[in-house]
Structures are given as C-alpha cells and as structure tokens.
Amino acid sequence: xxxxxxxxxxxxxxxxxxxxxxxxxxxxxxxxxxxxxxxxxxxxxxxxxxxxxxxxxxxxxxxxxxxxxxxxxxxxxxxxxxxxxxxxxxxxxxxxxxxxxxxxxxxxxxxxxxxxxxxxxxxxxxxxxxxxxxxxxxxxxxxxxxxxxxxxxxxxxxxxxxxxxxxxxxxxxxxxxxxxxxxxxxxxxxxxxxxxxxxxxxxxxxxxxxxxxxxxxxxxxx
Amino acid sequence: xxxxxxxxxxxxxxxxxxxxxxxxxxxxxxxxxxxxxxxxxxxxxxxxxxxxxxxxxxxxxxxxxxxxxxxxxxxxxxxxxxxxxxxxxxxxxxxxxxxxxxxxxxxxxxxxxxxxxxxxxxxxxxxxxxxxxxxxxxxxxxxxxxxxxxxxxxxxxxxxxxxxxxxxxxxxxxxxxxxxxxxxxxxxxxxxxxxxxxxxxxxxxxxxxxxxxxxxxxxxxx
DNA sequence: TAAAAACCATCGATAAATTATGGTTTTTGC
DNA sequence: GCAAAAACCATAATTTATCGATGGTTTTTA
Numbered sequence: 264x265x266x267x268x269x270x271x272x273x274x275x276x277x278x279x280x281x282x283x284x285x286x287x288x289x290x291x292x293x294x295x296x297x298x299x300x301x302x303x304x305x306x307x308x309x310x311x312x313x314x315x316x317x318x319x320x321x322x323x324x325x326x327x328x329x330x331x332x333x334x335x336x337x338x339x340x341x342x343x344x345x346x347x348x349x350x351x352x353x354x355x356x357x358x359x360x361x362x363x364x365x366x367x368x369x370x371x372x373x374x375x376x377x378x379x380x381x382x383x384x385x386x387x388x389x390x391x392x393x394x395x396x397x398x399x400x401x402x403x404x405x406x407x408x409x410x411x412x413x414x415x416x417x418x419x420x421x422x423x424x425x426x427x428x429x430x431x432x433x434x435x436x437x438x439x440x441x442x443x444x445x446x447x448x449x450x451x452x453x454x455x456x457x458x459x460x461x462x463x464x465x466x467x468x469x470x471x472x473x474x475x476x477x478x479x480x481x482x483x484x485x
Numbered sequence: 486x487x488x489x490x491x492x493x494x495x496x497x498x499x500x501x502x503x504x505x506x507x508x509x510x511x512x513x514x515x516x517x518x519x520x521x522x523x524x525x526x527x528x529x530x531x532x533x534x535x536x537x538x539x540x541x542x543x544x545x546x547x548x549x550x551x552x553x554x555x556x557x558x559x560x561x562x563x564x565x566x567x568x569x570x571x572x573x574x575x576x577x578x579x580x581x582x583x584x585x586x587x588x589x590x591x592x593x594x595x596x597x598x599x600x601x602x603x604x605x606x607x608x609x610x611x612x613x614x615x616x617x618x619x620x621x622x623x624x625x626x627x628x629x630x631x632x633x634x635x636x637x638x639x640x641x642x643x644x645x646x647x648x649x650x651x652x653x654x655x656x657x658x659x660x661x662x663x664x665x666x667x668x669x670x671x672x673x674x675x676x677x678x679x680x681x682x683x684x685x686x687x688x689x690x691x692x693x694x695x696x697x698x699x700x701x702x703x704x705x706x707x
Numbered sequence: 708t709a710a711a712a713a714c715c716a717t718c719g720a721t722a723a724a725t726t727a728t729g730g731t732t733t734t735t736g737c
Numbered sequence: 738g739c740a741a742a743a744a745c746c747a748t749a750a751t752t753t754a755t756c757g758a759t760g761g762t763t764t765t766t767a
Binding site: 369372373376397401402403405407410411413414416417418419420422424 | 591594595598619623624625627629632633635636638639640641642644646
C-alpha cells in the first residue's frame with residue numbers, strides 16, 4: 264500500500280489536526296495518507312527542506328496567514344509556496360485559505376501556480392478527499408469560490424500593466440494618491456493620469472475613487 | 486416539480502440526443518429536465534429568439550463546430566454564444582467542445598464567459614448531471630482539461646497586446662511572416678521586431694519560430 | 708544550389724508616456 | 738462652517754518607446 268505524504272501548515276493547530284484526522288481515516292483506492300503538521304513558517308520550511316533529502320512530500324497544504332514567530336520579518340503562506348516550489352519542485356502545492364478575494368487568488372496563481380486552491384468555508388470531508396485524489400492524479404483542484412474568482416479574471420479583456428495594478432491595489436488598501444509616489448516609481452501627475460485612464464477603460468469617467476475601487480473589485484483586479 | 490429547460494446545439498444529432506436521453510432520464514433534487522435540440526446555427530438562434538418571449542432556456546449547450554447551412558457565412562458556436570448572451574442574458578451558456586487548446590478556451594472565456602466548459606472526451610453521465618446542478622446553482626463548471634488550460638493562462642504573468650497575440654496565432658496556423666502584413670496592420674519589420682521581443686520575453690532569444698510556437702503553446706497563448 | 712523566407716541592425720519619423728507647473732474642485736478634520 | 742489637505746484637471750516640454758524604411762546576412766526550402 265503506497266503512502267501519500269502530506270504536510271499541512273496552519274497557525275491554528277486545530278485546523279491542521281482536522282485535516283490530519285479526516286485524511287488519515289479516509290479510504291482511498293490504492294494508497295493511504297500520512298499527514299505532518301506545522302504551525303509556523305520556519306518550522307514548515309525546515310520540514311520541507313529536510314524532506315527533500317529523504318522522501319519529498321507529495322502534497323503541501325498551506326494557509327496564507329501565518330503569524331510568524333520572528334516579528335520583524337512577516338512571512339506568509341504565499342512566500343512558503345514560492346519556497347516550496349524551489350526546494351521541492353515535485354511536491355504539489357495546495358492553498359487552504361480564508362481569502363476568496365480576487366487580488367489574493369490572482370497573485371498566488373501567478374507567483375506559485377498551485378495545484379489546488381480551497382476556500383476554507385468550502386472545505387469538508389468530501390472535498391478534502393477529492394482534493395487529494397485530483398491533485399495527485401489530475402490537477403488542478405479549485406473549490407467553487409476560487410473558481411468564481413478565476414473565471415472573473417479570465418473573462419477580463421482589459422489588460423493593465425504592473426503600475427496600473429499597483430495603483431489599484433494601493434487604492435484598495437487606502438493609500439492616498441499623493442503617497443503612492445513612495446511605493447510606485449511614477450510621478451504624481453502620471454498616477455493621476457493613469458487613474459483617469461483606467462476609469463475611462465472601465466467606463467466610469469468623471470467618477471471618484473470609490474467608484475474606481477468598486478469597479479476594479481467587480482472586474483477581479485483587487 | 487420545476488422544469489429546467491435546456492437547448493442542446495450540435496451538428497451531430499447523435500450527440501444532442503445523447504444529452505437529451507441522459508438528462509431527461511436523470512433524477513434531480515426538486516426538478517426535472519427538458520431538452521430541446523438544434524443542428525444548425527440558424528435553427529438554434531431562432532429557437533433562442535423565440536424562447537425569450539415565453540420561457541427563456543435555463544441552459545444552452547453549444548458545440549463550437551457548426552457546419553452552417555449557408556456556406557458563405559460560417560457561424561460557429563462561439564458566435565452563437567455571443568448571440569445568446571445578447572438576446573437571452575438569463576440563460577446559462579455551456580460549451581461542449583472537442584477543443585481543449587488554450588487559444589480557443591481563452592477566446593471563449595473572453596467573448597462569452599460561459600457558465601461552463603466541458604471537453605467532450607471528459608463528458609459522461611455523471612459529469613453531465615453535475616454540470617446541470619452546478620451551473621444552475623453555483624457556476625461555473627469546467628472539466629479537468631478546460632481547467633488545466635485556464636490554470637495555464639492564469640499562471641502567466643506576461644501580457645501581450647492584441648497584435649502580439651495575432652502574430653502568435655498566425656505563426657501557429659503556419660502563416661508566413663511576410664504574409665502577416667495582410668492580416669495584421671503592421672509593417673514587416675515591426676512584425677519581425679515584435680517576434681524578437683516576444684522571444685526575449687519568453688527567454689528564447691536567438692531561436693527560431695518553431696521554438697517560439699512551442700513556447701507560446703506551453704505558456705497558453707495558442 | 709538558387710530563390711525565398713527569415714533574421715538582423717541602424718536610423719529617422721512618429722506617437723505615446725511622463726513629468727513639471729499652476730491651477731480648480733472636492734473632501735476632510737477640527 | 739472653514740481652513741487645510743487631498744484630489745482632480747489642463748497645458749506644455751521632455752523623454753521614451755514604437756514604428757517603418759532601408760539594406761543587408763543567414764537560414765530554409767524547393
């Protein structure tokens with residue numbers, strides 16, 4: 264009987280234990296599952312590094328929010344995903360996230376391109392089991408909310424460049440336009456111009472930033 | 486008992502009859518299914534137009550390849566999807582296609598943004614039933630091959646403009662570079678320059694067009 | 708092995724983006 | 738309600754990127 268080795272990373276121990284109990288008790292065709300758990304970025308990255316010398320994990324389950332032990336460098340599950348891709352390229356990476364917002368999902372789809380993305384509210388015993396089956400045999404596996412975000416992004420025919428996306432992102436987190444020059448290497452008038460330009464693309468000329476944010480969210484940019 | 490009204494369009498009658506027999510015989514929670522069928526673009530568009538005056542179809546299943554009666558204007562299932570969106574915006578649109586190539590799927594995701602996309606080789610009784618359930622209650626529904634194409638596209642961080650995509654498309658169908666000036670409104674040197682530029686973006690400088698095509702296919706552009 | 712096609716480099720012309728400047732209007736905090 | 742801040746807007750100069758013409762070399766193809 265083959266063993267599928269899984270590493271589950273989440274700062275809430277109850278969550279990873281849930282995954283462990285469900286998956287190790289599940290009946291699969293032709294294999295059993297073993298689940299390791301980690302609570303921090305550092306512990307998880309160490310386990311991944313060590314695993315590649317012996318038996319790499321088949322699947323790595325990552326929460327996005329990881330409250331790191333070392334305060335001064337906040338590392339997220341996304342960073343851990345990037346690291347996992349580098350040191351353990353054969354492992355399948357699956358995000359288990361509370362976030363179903365477009366910006367997060369888009370970002371992770373580009374930086375990690377995970378084999379799976381599950382929104383936590385949609386996780387149950389059945390979906391966990393099909394995730395394992397699908398990811399090992401025929402990826403990807405996305406839950407419905409993740410799929411809806413992905414669909415929204417795909418349907419979009421407007422392509423903004425990196426600076427435009429940064430502007431939208433900073434708007435969404437409340438950065439003042441005049442402060443964006445500290446985060447984006449563009450002059451203030453240019454940023455203003457680009458905002459106008461994006462509004463025109465979105466068909467909301469002569470409207471304020473609130474309208475822009477709401478439209479950008481609707482179109483899956485943030 | 487509610488009735489879900491479905492229109493299935495395919496130039497092969499056996500296919501639509503298959504959908505009809507399977508779905509009308511299936512047991513669903515709280516509803517039954519009725520399936521109309523069409524073999525041509527004209528017949529289908531007429532049925533859709535008429536339906537909106539009485540009871541619009543809940544779901545419209547579209548094959549991409551439709552050999553039209555009227556030879557001189559070839560209309561595809563994609564055109565029918567666009568039309569369906571206009572005249573019957575409440576209907577869910579699902580493509581049932583032999584194509585699983587990225588170019589086709591990307592194009593349809595942008596022009597129609599369907600509630601579902603099934604690659605024909607992956608269609609069976611169970612998947613047909615879950616498609617109907619998912620599309621009516623919580624879209625979208627994509628089969629694994631469609632999902633794989635979508636994932637590839639999402640993972641892509643390079644964004645090419647329309648002209649670049651046209652160049653890649655024409656390369657993929659064997660159009661000679663010097664003949665592209667008849668299809669793309671750019672001069673020959675510009676097209677050559679753009680090809681060089683795209684190769685640089687793809688990290689395949691100083692390689693030939695074959696490498697470019699293969700890389701573009703790999704990255705989900707064609 | 709010719710001829711065709713692809714590939715490459717340079718350069719002037721053109722178009723587009725950026726930025727500085729100086730303003731007006733709207734929002735915000737007291 | 739009012740002053741200050743921020744957002745918004747228009748113009749013009751400057752920089753940058755793109756385009757297309759020309760003339761060539763290399764590679765493919767018949």
